Amino acid sequence: MLSLTQQVLRTDLAGMPMEWIDYRVAARLYFLGQVAYACGDALFELRGGINSSTHRQSRLAIHSIIATYGTHHALNKLQDDYAPPLSNRTLFHRDDHMCMYCGSRFSGRHLSRDHVRPTSRGGKDVWNNVVTACVRCNNFKAGRTPEAAGMELLAVPFTPTHAEYIFLMGRHVLADQMAFLRAHFPRSSPLHRRIARAVDETPMNDTAA
Structure with missing residues (x-):
């Protein structure tokens, strides 16, 4: 059973990763008709009121990845000189x-x-x-x-792309979210090797990093 603190990955209509949101924000986006499509596993099923005509309870499945309509300046984050905030x-x-x-x-x-x-x-x-x-x-x-x-650096520092930064900002990133984000990493990204190692070391019953 997933915790209600589990994050949902939000993307734009083209599938560009945008941000992490919680289930409440995701539900509101569904309610406002802003969700174009969803992919990944279903995380939660929210239940609403009883329909007076059908006498059925409304239900809403929140998936791990949702694509939303609207303009979110994603193109600016694809520029070569883009640098995410440093913390x-x-x-x-x-x-x-x-x-x-x-x-x-x-x-x-x-x-x-x-x-x-x-x-x-x-x-x-x-x-x-x-x-x-x-x-x-x-x-x-x-x-x-x-x-x-007289000290040697073990790795060359690099500026994360926007997709890499979204991954770094994530908490308890699920396997399907990780695979989605990884598809947006540069081929030369040092994070590929690290994620592959983490997956190899993860027990079969643990699907998150």
Whole structure:
């Protein structure tokens, strides 16, 4: 039984991922006639009142992915220079909660945002210049470049596409939602390998990441 906190993936009419919504927002979109089609598994069945003519109770199935009408500026998010908002939560998720210097994984409270080229040396606070670092490694590196500190980066930082960013923002992403989002990732996306590894390590009775 899925929790009512399970997120629904909303897309535009062309299937471009837009955002995560809860079942209440999804139900409202159905009520307003904004849902063009649905795909993925049915997550919830909402029950309404009894029809006075048919004496039947109204029911509404909420699926894991719904496509909606309207203009949502999706084209702007397909531009080559598009960069999603940067936050520690999505940064840590991008790097799989792994310190990009020592390779150890930590919970969020033991991680920090490191600027590969320090801001004191002109480095910018952008996706391509930040990595996840444990507090110990970040303190050791201090205001130096990795080369000056004798440290090696385990992966090259990258700016997520909009679809990758939606994935990183998700909580308890279901298998069908993950497959849908992954189809929108660039072929070279480092997230492909990570997702494939997560799927291989997931028990058969667990369908989410």
